[in-house]
Amino acid sequence: MSEKTDRLKQRLANSRAYLNQVLDQVGDRWETRIYEDGEQWNAREVLVHVADAERGQLKTAMAIANGQNPIPPDFDINRYNQRIRSKQADVTPEMARASLAETREALLAWIDTLDDDVLAREGRHASLYIFTVEQYIKIMSNHERDHARDMADVLNIPTKQE
Helix, strand or coil: CCHHHHHHHHHHHHHHHHHHHHHCCCCCCCCCECCCCCCCCEHHHHHHHHHHHHHHHHHHHHHHHCCCCCCCCCCCHHHHHHHHHHHCCCCCHHHHHHHHHHHHHHHHHHHCCCCHHHHCCEEECCCCCEEEHHHHHHHHHHHHHHHHHHHHHHHCCCCCCC
């Protein structure tokens, strides 16, 4: 491992600890709406989205590391999120959390195999911006942290930021 991969893994550990801190306090409020605009997701849907996004972003980052660019230039993130939301309507918080744990284990194991050259490879993100593999991993951390923060704010969940 390198200093970069160590820092990435620590960043991921911090964001996951924060997410889990929030999720552990949701209680019976999984149907509470977190977002009023756009998708109007409730807490369960946000969690399911985070789990799906982590799985998808890992696959994409791995493809970019292998020299591929799997996100087409006309990718529509909103259409994708709507389709996944309807497909995963029956996913429970427990199922989503199990998926998050499994994907994170795979992500951390994969990071252990990366060197600085691979971390510098670039590819298209679902936002259509071009990022390096290293930036992609940071985005994954930010994504879960941002959604956890939104849930904590709406549900008035006290948290300790690392």
